[in-house]
Structures are given as structure tokens and as C-alpha cells.
Amino acid sequence: MFEHCCPRCGAMLSEDFLRGVDEQFDCPQCGQSTSLARVAPELAYEENDRPVYKIVVSTTGRDAAFATFLSPEEKDWIVARINQHLQSPAS
Numbered sequence: 001m002f003e004h005c006c007p008r009c010g011a012m013l014s015e016d017f018l019r020g021v022d023e024q025f026d027c028p029q030c031g032q033s034t035s036l037a038r039v040a041p042e043l044a045y046e047e048n049d050r051p052v053y054k055i056v057v058s059t060t061g062r063d064a065a066f067a068t069f070l071s072p073e074e075k076d077w078i079v080a081r082i083n084q085h086l087q088s089p090a091s
């Protein structure tokens, strides 16, 4: 449930394109050397047999995880909001 896009120009990157690149690559849209940026829920731990997710924002070598204690609805909203931002950065 995560999207890939260029963190510099915001261009969406296809699964086909990403299958052929390493973490570091030249964006086909803006031509700049860049790395993947993505946000996705990842399992943090299980509580009473129910999975509890944290939100992880990944760029090369730098992951940030947060929001573990928010409700599932709030996590969905945050993931969607960050992906929206990554896809259409302010110019």
C-alpha cells in the first residue's frame, strides 16, 4: 500500500521502472540523482493477537517511524496525506 515517487520533482515512478534500479538512481522526469522516498505502515508489534502498525517514512539510509499509538483510521489518513505531499511538492 505504498507509492513510489521522485522526492525531488514528485514524478510517480512505475513499478516496471523501479524493478530495474538500485536505491540510488537518476529520475527519468527531472534527471537528478535521487533515491526512493516512501511512506508505509509496518508492523510494530502485536497486542492481544492484533497487529499494531507504525508509520515508516523511508529515504535511503534514513528511516523515521512514528504514530504507533494512533488509531488505524488516523494512520491511514497520515499515510495518504504524506503520499499526497510527496506526489505534489510545493514548487
Ligand SMILES: [Zn+2]
Pocket (backbone or CB within 6 Å): 006, 007, 008, 009, 010, 011, 027, 028, 029, 030, 031, 032, 034
Ligand atoms: Zn524527479
